[in-house]
Every structure is written in C-alpha cells, then in structure tokens.
Amino acid sequence: MRVTCHECALRACGLFKSVTAEELNSINAIKRDHLSAPAGAEIVRVGDDSPELYTLYSGWAFRFKTLPDGRRQILNFLLPGDLLGLQAAMFDAALHGIEALTEVQLCVLPRRQIWALFGQMPGLAFDVTWLGAREEGFVDENLTSVGRRSAVERVAALIVALYKRAEVLGLVADATFAFPLTQQHIADALGLSLVHTNKTLARLRRMGMFTRANGSLTLTNPRVLERIAQHFDDELPRRPLI
Amino acid sequence: MRVTCHECALRACGLFKSVTAEELNSINAIKRDHLSAPAGAEIVRVGDDSPELYTLYSGWAFRFKTLPDGRRQILNFLLPGDLLGLQAAMFDAALHGIEALTEVQLCVLPRRQIWALFGQMPGLAFDVTWLGAREEGFVDENLTSVGRRSAVERVAALIVALYKRAEVLGLVADATFAFPLTQQHIADALGLSLVHTNKTLARLRRMGMFTRANGSLTLTNPRVLERIAQHFDDELPRRPLI
DNA sequence: CGAAACGTTGATATCCTTCAACATGAGTGG
DNA sequence: CCACTCATGTTGAAGGATATCAACGTTTCG
Numbered sequence: 001m002r003v004t005c006h007e008c009a010l011r012a013c014g015l016f017k018s019v020t021a022e023e024l025n026s027i028n029a030i031k032r033d034h035l036s037a038p039a040g041a042e043i044v045r046v047g048d049d050s051p052e053l054y055t056l057y058s059g060w061a062f063r064f065k066t067l068p069d070g071r072r073q074i075l076n077f078l079l080p081g082d083l084l085g086l087q088a089a090m091f092d093a094a095l096h097g098i099e100a101l102t103e104v105q106l107c108v109l110p111r112r113q114i115w116a117l118f119g120q121m122p123g124l125a126f127d128v129t130w131l132g133a134r135e136e137g138f139v140d141e142n143l144t145s146v147g148r149r150s151a152v153e154r155v156a157a158l159i160v161a162l163y164k165r166a167e168v169l170g171l172v173a174d175a176t177f178a179f180p181l182t183q184q185h186i187a188d189a190l191g192l193s194l195v196h197t198n199k200t201l202a203r204l205r206r207m208g209m210f211t212r213a214n215g216s217l218t219l220t221n222p223r224v225l226e227r228i229a230q231h232f233d234d235e236l237p238r239r240p241l242i
Numbered sequence: 243m244r245v246t247c248h249e250c251a252l253r254a255c256g257l258f259k260s261v262t263a264e265e266l267n268s269i270n271a272i273k274r275d276h277l278s279a280p281a282g283a284e285i286v287r288v289g290d291d292s293p294e295l296y297t298l299y300s301g302w303a304f305r306f307k308t309l310p311d312g313r314r315q316i317l318n319f320l321l322p323g324d325l326l327g328l329q330a331a332m333f334d335a336a337l338h339g340i341e342a343l344t345e346v347q348l349c350v351l352p353r354r355q356i357w358a359l360f361g362q363m364p365g366l367a368f369d370v371t372w373l374g375a376r377e378e379g380f381v382d383e384n385l386t387s388v389g390r391r392s393a394v395e396r397v398a399a400l401i402v403a404l405y406k407r408a409e410v411l412g413l414v415a416d417a418t419f420a421f422p423l424t425q426q427h428i429a430d431a432l433g434l435s436l437v438h439t440n441k442t443l444a445r446l447r448r449m450g451m452f453t454r455a456n457g458s459l460t461l462t463n464p465r466v467l468e469r470i471a472q473h474f475d476d477e478l479p480r481r482p483l484i
Numbered sequence: 485c486g487a488a489a490c491g492t493t494g495a496t497a498t499c500c501t502t503c504a505a506c507a508t509g510a511g512t513g514g
Numbered sequence: 515c516c517a518c519t520c521a522t523g524t525t526g527a528a529g530g531a532t533a534t535c536a537a538c539g540t541t542t543c544g
Binding site for chain 1: 305307309310311313314315317328329332333337338357360361364367368370371372374375376377378379381382383384385386388389390391430432433472
C-alpha cells in the first residue's frame with residue numbers, strides 16, 4: 001500500500017505552496033520509499049556519509065549534538081512536514097544526529113535526484129530553501145531562549161512554541177495536544193539540568209499554566225504562559241538607551 | 243567605479259562552485275548595487291518588511307535577537323562570502339536584526355529576481371540553499387556551546403571557530419587575525435554576563451592561549467585551546483592562575 | 485581636556501547544578 | 515500474581531558556576 005504524493009496528507013494542510021499536477025508527478029516519481037521507524041530510532045547518525053533527504057510524514061523527531069563526554073544538546077524538534085537531513089545532504093556528512101521521538105513515517109527523497117529537479121522545478125528549490133530558513137529560525141529562537149532567558153521563561157517559551165506548531169498542523173483540540181517529550185528531552189533542549197527542569201515544570205504546573213495526562217499536554221492559561229515566555233513577536237523590541 | 247561579479251574577490255577564494263561565464267553574466271546583470279556601511283550600522287532591522295538579499299563582500303557583521311526588556315542574543319557572526327537576510331527575504335519580514343561590526347561592503351541582490359534566477363540557474367539555487375544550511379550549522383554549534391559548555395569552553399570554542407573561518411578566507415597571518423568583537427559582543431553571543439566574560443577571557447589569556455593587540459587576536463596555543471573548546475579537560479588547571 | 489566607550493577587578497548574591505533518596509508505572513519472567 | 519528491573523518523575527539539601535553590584539582604569543576622540 002504505497003502512499004503517493006498525490007494523496008499526501010501534508011499537502012492538505014496548505015503547508016506547501018500549490019504545485020501543478022506535472023510538478024506533483026515529478027516529485028512522486030523520485031520519491032523512493034515511504035518507511036517507518038519506531039520511537040527512539042536513529043534516523044541520521046553523526047558522521048553518516050551517504051545520507052538521504054527525508055520528509056517527516058508523521059510523528060515527532062529531534063536533531064541533536066553530543067559532546068565527547070556525553071553532554072547532549074537538542075537543537076530543535078521536528079514535526080510533520082519538516083525536512084530531515086538537509087544539512088547532511090548538503091555536506092555529504094551529518095554533523096548532528098536525528099532521533100525519532102515517536103513512531104515516525106518518512107518519505108525518502110534521493111538527494112541526487114532532488115538537486116536534478118531543482119533545474120526543472122524552481123518552485124521545489126524555493127520550498128527546500130524556505131524549509132531550511134524556517135528551521136534556522138527555530139534554532140535561532142531556541143538559542144535566544146538558552147542564552148538569554150531564565151529557566152521558567154525557557155520552559156514556557158518551548159511549550160508555547162511547540163503548541164503553536166502543533167496547532168498549525170491541526171494536532172490541537174481543546175487546547176490539548178500529544179506531547180511525547182520526556183523531562184530529559186526538555187532539559188537537553190533548554191540547556192538545563194534534569195532536576196531543575198523538573199522543578200521548573202512543577203512550578204508552572206502549580207501556577208495553573210498546564211496539565212499533563214497520558215502523553216498529552218493541555219494549556220490551561222495560554223495568555224499568561226505566553227507572557228512568561230517573553231515573546232518578541234508581540235512588540236518591536238528595543239535596547240535600553242541607558 | 244562599479245565592481246562587477248567577474249572581478250569579485252570572493253570567487254577567487256574558491257568559496258563558490260565554479261560557474262559558467264553565462265551564469266556569471268546573469269548574476270552580474272541583477273546585482274543592483276555595491277554599497278558600504280560603517281561599523282555599527284543596522285543592515286537589517288527587525289520587522290523590516292521589504293528586505294533585500296545581500297552578500298557580504300568585506301567586513302564583519304552579526305545577526306541578533308532582542309527580548310522586550312533589552313536582553314540581546316547574538317545568533318552568529320557573518321564574514322565575507324556569507325549571505326545576509328535570507329530568512330528575511332523568505333518570510334517577507336525580518337525576525338532578527340543584522341548589524342555591521344566593522345565597515346562592510348555589500349552586494350545587493352533584489353530578491354524577486356533571485357527567485358526568478360532559480361529557474362535558469364539551478365546551480366545558484368543550490369548555492370543559496372548550501373549557504374543557508376551552512377549558516378544553520380554555525381547556529382547549531384553555538385547553541386551547543388551555550389546550552390552545554392562551561393564559560394571557558396564557550397569562549398575557547400568561539401575563538402577557535404572564528405579563527406578557522408578567518409583562516410579559510412585568507413585573513414590569518416602568523417596565527418593572527420583582525421578581531422573586531424568587544425567583550426559585550428562575546429558575552430551576548432555566548433549567553434554570559436559581561437563581567438564573567440571578561441574574567442573568563444583573562445583566565446584564558448593568563449593560561450597563554452592568546453594575546454590581543456590593536457584589534458587583532460593571536461592564538462599562542464591553538465592545540466590546547468582547541469582541546470579546551472571541545473571539552474574542558476580536568477587535567478588542565480582549573481583554579482585561578484594568579 | 486572632558487566625555488564616552490570599553491575593559492578590569494573584588495565582593496556579594498542567586499540561579500542552577502549536583503548529590504542522594506524515594507516514588508511511580510510499565511514490562512518481564514518466574 | 516508477585517518480584518524484579520528499568521525508565522521516568524519528584525523532592526530536599528548543599529555546593530558551585532555565573533550574575534549582579536560597584537568602583538576604578540584605559541583608550542579614543544571631538
């Protein structure tokens with residue numbers, strides 16, 4: 001039972017720009033496989049030297065780096081519609097790992113053919129570049145959290161950001177969405193220790209910001225949570241003029 | 243005195259893939275301007291809604307975000323050959339600022355025409371995507387520093403990284419290169435306070451890792467500095483080295 | 485010369501880490 | 515059904531890395 005690009009659920013969300021039928025056929029022609037991996041699977045291993053390009057069709061994953069002594073930094077989280085392995089495909093070697101958070105389904109796009117398609121389908125080239133820029137934006141956002149926000153602000157910002165991304169994908173109902181991260185994942189994404197992450201989460205929970213039940217998270221006070229997160233989307237930021 | 247793309251100093255460094263004469267003409271045709279800005283100039287302002295795409299021809303710059311209360315995070319540093327404003331051009335609005343660190347010279351590429359060129363020159367599309375992925379790699383690296391490395395490790399990692407980038411561009415002579423960052427820039431890039439950044443720099447200087455003189459930085463012990471950058475080894479002196 | 489930007493240093497405060505212990509739930513085999 | 519283990523989550527206490535505060539030094543430049 002092969003899923004073709006024509007019936008791709010992701011297109012239905014309006015994630016991609018509209019494409020012509022011809023373009024869709026081209027993509028579908030090179031799509032090599034539609035495979036799935038269990039939670040915890042290593043999708044891209046650091047140092048991988050013949051990486052393919054993937055589209056995350058369903059499930060969650062994350063990109064990460066590991067220091068020689070084992071300290072791990074999660075760079076960002078990947079949700080349906082995201083491109084996996086763009087850097088790896090560009091550099092012929094992966095500089096970071098990618099691991100599945102949940103069971104995932106992936107579309108495999110042989111990268112050599114992708115570059116070839118750039119010539120025939122400028123729109124595709126644009127989309128790939130766009131997705132890359134968008135991902136960099138997420139990393140920027142997370143770097144700002146880790147570098148300049150307090151622990152509470154970081155946790156709040158992460159939850160709000162993931163909530164918003166899930167919302168766009170139609171994964172939110174009743175302010176509730178599936179939240180597959182363990183506290184260790186949150187700690188590694190935010191540059192915090194596990195213990196402090198736990199205490200910070202407990203604090204926000206006691207403040208009535210959210211609740212968790214069987215793998216789902218519910219925002220019980222989105223407005224305040226967003227304010228705690230210190231989001232800059234609201235107003236144009238300025239430096240103090242002393 | 244208009245500099246054309248044919249005589250571009252950057253091409254000489256082998257930064258770009260080789261292009262055909264025809265492709266070069268196309269690029270040169272749309273290159274709109276070659277302008278310069280003084281140190282401290284805001285090249286891209288947050289919220290800018292008609293941003294152009296730039297190539298940094300000479301000088302240094304940096305991308306940054308600012309929180310509502312003025313805390314600033316520097317996302318990465320930009321050296322000659324880097325693309326400026328890719329995110330902004332993609333999203334029709336800048337989510338971060340870009341400021342000149344030194345006097346800079348910029349090539350202005352009207353973004354609408356760039357997308358149009360994607361169709362005629364798939365190689366250009368590839369280069370743009372490649373530069374985007376490379377920049378994301380830098381942000382990844384910095385996020386790992388800020389999230390999981392100690393202050394000494396972070397400073398060492400930053401200096402080593404900038405040194406290596408300068409080296410590729412031929413800006414290093416005798417282990418020395420122009421280093422236009424103030425301690426405030428370093429602090430904002432590494433998520434540290436100004437005071438602690440100062441003390442950490444002093445410590446590395448006392449350890450004989452580098453020296454500074456009139457705007458230049460010299461690595462006096464690259465091997466050890468690099469080892470510190472990866473992971474601050476416990477066998478190395480940790481105590482204050484008065 | 486004076487002002488402003490940048491750098492330096494010590495003292496004190498605090499946020500976060502580390503250590504340690506225990507709780508809870510899922511899976512597994514006896 | 516129980517005992518066991520392993521992953522995950524929770525909580526208190528103590529220590530440390532970094533922040534903040536305050537003062538002064540140094541350079542640059544009009």
